[in-house]
Amino acid sequence: MDINEIYGYIREDMVQVEERLRLIRRVDFPHLVELLDCSLKGSGKMIRPALALLSGKFYEYNHDHLLAMATAVEVLHTATLVHDDAIDKSAVRRGRPTINEMWGAEEAVLLGDYLFATAGELTASTRNMRAIELFASTLKTISGGEIEQAFNSFNLNQERSQYFRRIAKKTASLFSMSTESGAALSQAPEESIQVLIEYGYNLGIAFQIVDDILDFVGTEEELGKPVGSDLAQGTLTLPALIVMERYPEDSPVKRFFADRGKKENIALAIEMVCSSPIIEESYQVASDYRDRACRNLGSLPDIVNRRLLLELADYVVRRNR
């Protein structure tokens, strides 16, 4: 099933989320409008709002609150991207220049703060204490994870467990926040909320692994940013960790980390990964997490959303951008 087909079922809601994203851009300071336009327009795959919406419709729900929450998770995600790009000095994202590239890191930091606040405001508007507490704790988890990642950049002494811990914090936490907050807003029984948390968490891990694979096998056009960005920033992802496991003595990864000036090693590392079973192995790990995500979905009410969550999980490991 194609992503557009999945989204077809929630098209009206997604249009309303887009509309709410547009409303955020209506402020009385023209320069801020520009910054908001640049960061919120042409949003990405909108997976997080879709997760909140799909998770929030198994039981009784307040439509207005659910739309606010779906918008909040997308805005929170955007805020983290704006800060990430400033930190990584990335010039391109989704095929367009980043905020820091256009207006400098200073503006990117402040815009990210503004977007965090906006996401907080949207979350507060649901008046749901569980969603509100979850918002704060998730932002804490994400930034804590990013601090660990920054601290470990260009550090070769890392194992898979650290990688999984890191992506759990920086990606899975927001996926599970999306499903949990959606479910919590729909008066779902606690067991169903737990099933949806488990789904979101494991799907987030699978999603990030695939993201990390695509950073090796994708094209710049598909990715909307340069290939090999993770390695260039000194971040060891699953494919790079497998390289390190296979060739502990010497590898282009090791050589690049030892001398960051030798950028030719990035291309060599990409070639090594792509011409070996490392990609297949990484996809297998992602698929295992997809399976874990879905294993208990059967206990949710048998409505179309349940099938769409399964389809979405398949899409996550199958996508090429």
Add this chain to the structure above:
Amino acid sequence: MDINEIYGYIREDMVQVEERLRLIRRVDFPHLVELLDCSLKGSGKMIRPALALLSGKFYEYNHDHLLAMATAVEVLHTATLVHDDAIDKSAVRRGRPTINEMWGAEEAVLLGDYLFATAGELTASTRNMRAIELFASTLKTISGGEIEQAFNSFNLNQERSQYFRRIAKKTASLFSMSTESGAALSQAPEESIQVLIEYGYNLGIAFQIVDDILDFVGTEEELGKPVGSDLAQGTLTLPALIVMERYPEDSPVKRFFADRGKKENIALAIEMVCSSPIIEESYQVASDYRDRACRNLGSLPDIVNRRLLLELADYVVRRNR
């Protein structure tokens, strides 16, 4: 009345706020502990928590929630300072190296995010919707104000109205959040909350004007950072605006903005301000705001807190650091 005497009345509470600040630093990642220590240890004057505490004790209150809120406003303040320093590339704050100076701007951005989240978590723990909504809207106001300031740096075409608008956003909003959230947590009647909002807002303006004066007349030791930092960053504060009003044709301020390489003009501007009635005039404006802050306090219950708020307002325009 000395600040310590004012704080004497709320000493036990302030000790508990300090204790809560210490608890934030207990995390399981040693590097994060270092970052939190560096940013939260040796906090400044702690005026914002004092405002929340004093405002929160006119009526019935939940002590635990009030302490959480007082801690939240200090953590939120610290988060904004950490980001400000990263943006301004400031090397010193409160006489100690900044996070960006010690570990780089990247870590400062992420630590600031982590602190925002922590402040949000503390606010959420009060389970008071007004405080929660206020938290999000205040962060939005502050970052919006900072974006305006960044956008207008080294812009000579600014008037007093823009200056007041800017400091209202970047400083007064957090002062009035402190008094409003304290009051809202104490079941205060709406009129009393409004009096305390008015107090906090105007006191915040007075406070920032004095801060901006001290940037000219203080010593590096008193300020804990270089004198003339605002001008050096291209920010026009009240004393500099008065210089521009007095000498529209030519002034060291104008010359420095025209050519940032000529740093000698910063010292000349400081000299010009300090050897003229500009300082006195600026203090007069600050005193007017102090008076506005206090004019309706008389309608609050006649308990010791009311006198302490008056004393605190006097301290704010009298302090030299």
